[in-house]
Amino acid sequence: MSIHINAPAGSIADTVLLPGDPLRAKYMAENYxxxxxxxxxxxxxxxxxxxxxxxxxxxxxxxxGIPSISIYATELMRDYGVQNLIRTGTCGGxxxxxxxxxIVLGQASSTDSSIIANTFGPGxxxxxxxxFELLTTAAGIAKxxxxxxxxxxxxxxxRFYNDELDKQKLMDYGVLATEMETPALxxxxxxxxxxxxxxxxxxxxxxxxxxxxxxxxxxxxxxxxTIGFETAATVAKSxx
Ligand code: HPA
Numbered sequence: 001m002s003i004h005i006n007a008p009a010g011s012i013a014d015t016v017l018l019p020g021d022p023l024r025a026k027y028m029a030e031n032y033x034x035x036x037x038x039x040x041x042x043x044x045x046x047x048x049x050x051x052x053x054x055x056x057x058x059x060x061x062x063x064x065g066i067p068s069i070s071i072y073a074t075e076l077m078r079d080y081g082v083q084n085l086i087r088t089g090t091c092g093g094x095x096x097x098x099x100x101x102x103i104v105l106g107q108a109s110s111t112d113s114s115i116i117a118n119t120f121g122p123g124x125x126x127x128x129x130x131x132f133e134l135l136t137t138a139a140g141i142a143k144x145x146x147x148x149x150x151x152x153x154x155x156x157x158x159r160f161y162n163d164e165l166d167k168q169k170l171m172d173y174g175v176l177a178t179e180m181e182t183p184a185l186x187x188x189x190x191x192x193x194x195x196x197x198x199x200x201x202x203x204x205x206x207x208x209x210x211x212x213x214x215x216x217x218x219x220x221x222x223x224x225x226t227i228g229f230e231t232a233a234t235v236a237k238s239x240x
Contacts, residue, residue: 002079004071005047007039013049013058015084015236016076017228022046022061029059032229052229055236066113066158069181070188077192084235085196087185088228090203091154091177094167098202100210101220103142103149103227104177106130106198111156111183112165128186131195138199138231147223152176156183177202199228
């Protein structure tokens with residue numbers, strides 16, 4: 001048991017997929033996992049454990065933003081010993097070459113959040129980085145399945161509505177897309193010596209003011225979730 005996850009010891013798998021939305025966690029459990037149990041409903045941040053292709057995998061909703069994912073990622077690693085944390089979420093395309101429905105893998109995450117300065121003090125600009133094995137595994141799965149897949153630097157913003165930040169400058173420096181959770185996930189994984197990766201799908205494009213329709217959103221979510229589950233199954237332990 002921890003403050004925000006009231007799960008008995010041993011009920012969370014060593015590999016956890018992390019959607020932001022609790023209803024997406026439910027959708028993932030119902031449509032991808034077998035032999036599912038619900039281990040958490042505190043604040044409706046649903047957490048499930050089940051099996052996918054014979055591997056034991058959990059799905060934990062994180063809520064939106066750096067403070068919220070920091071709570072769940074910390075408790076999963078510190079209190080439940082989770083080893084592999086794979087965020088499955090949406091992002092807003094920034095670079096010109098990014099298209100709606102692309103898969104973006106966060107190799108590294110830039111941020112305007114104070115979490116780096118608060119952790120390391122002034123003058124140190126730690127680079128939150130995705131796990132290389134998870135990254136290459138996901139990239140291989142995505143490319144073999146024929147998805148347009150981009151790997152690179154993403155922006156993990158502190159605010160969704162953020163017109164003060166110079167996003168053009170970040171785009172000029174090759175930042176692919178914006179979202180709100182990855183720097184915290186990578187920073188905490190580094191702290192606890194665990195592995196983390198953000199797998200995202202492009203639901204909007206900031207520069208071109210493009211947005212997926214509801215139907216396209218569902219299709220693209222399923223593409224991304226398949227990559228997430230296949231990556232998780234490659235690194236997870238067998239269910240026995
Ligand atoms: N900003 C931040 N997070 C997001 C966005 C965005 O434009 N789109 C999807 N997640």
